[in-house]
Amino acid sequence: MRFLFNEEAGNAQLTLKGEDFKYIIKVRRHKVGDILGFRQTEKTETLYQYKVASVDGRHATLELLHSGIEEIKAAKILHVGWCVVDSKSVEKVLPLLNELGVSKISFIYCDRSQKNFKADFRRYERILESSMQQCGRSSKMLFDEVEDVKSFIKQYPETVVFDFCDEILGEGSEISTVLVGSEGGFSGNERSLLASQRMVRLNTPMILRSETAVTAIASKVLL
Numbered sequence: 001m002r003f004l005f006n007e008e009a010g011n012a013q014l015t016l017k018g019e020d021f022k023y024i025i026k027v028r029r030h031k032v033g034d035i036l037g038f039r040q041t042e043k044t045e046t047l048y049q050y051k052v053a054s055v056d057g058r059h060a061t062l063e064l065l066h067s068g069i070e071e072i073k074a075a076k077i078l079h080v081g082w083c084v085v086d087s088k089s090v091e092k093v094l095p096l097l098n099e100l101g102v103s104k105i106s107f108i109y110c111d112r113s114q115k116n117f118k119a120d121f122r123r124y125e126r127i128l129e130s131s132m133q134q135c136g137r138s139s140k141m142l143f144d145e146v147e148d149v150k151s152f153i154k155q156y157p158e159t160v161v162f163d164f165c166d167e168i169l170g171e172g173s174e175i176s177t178v179l180v181g182s183e184g185g186f187s188g189n190e191r192s193l194l195a196s197q198r199m200v201r202l203n204t205p206m207i208l209r210s211e212t213a214v215t216a217i218a219s220k221v222l223l
Helices: 018-027 087-100 121-135 149-155 188-193 210-222
Strands: 013-016 035-039 046-055 060-069 079-083 104-108 142-146 160-162 177-180
Touching (some): 013 018, 018 060, 079 210, 104 149, 149 177
Antiparallel strands (some): 035 046
């Protein structure tokens, strides 16, 4: 754990109880004198350093040592336009995408997206907060929804499309926005709409699941 979210972070004294107490003292086995980092969920750029002052059976008291701006984020920006898939598939790779440094995901209702799939942003936020505490990332990933591919391209004309093509995506490619289709890929109408966009593929003969493609692309671009 690199830090813990706590809305009381910044106070001269911090009391840990409940699940936070169990995790820090019982699971992580921190003791008096240990120094721990905390951030607020709405002011994530500031890191607060506390020292464990005392521990009893149900509470731990911490004292603020110092605080300051300490941002941990990817060196590049990557915005993923992801045609809607089952939320369970998104949840599986969301921590990986967070660790890699993806800046934003726009969920797009493509022709082959099943309309009963809905992005659960509240659950995604909880997953991200847990991931941020583990990997140290201080900048929150952003989410939004877009009606269709046409609207997405209109908003982000520089979009690079992941699809069957000749160009292989190389390491460290300069891409800021990428569009990935849902299971089954893009429809004929969408391919006609995307014909003028730059297209790339991964160097593999295998058919990738949507979540595998998103993770692989993020790794290539950001690392």
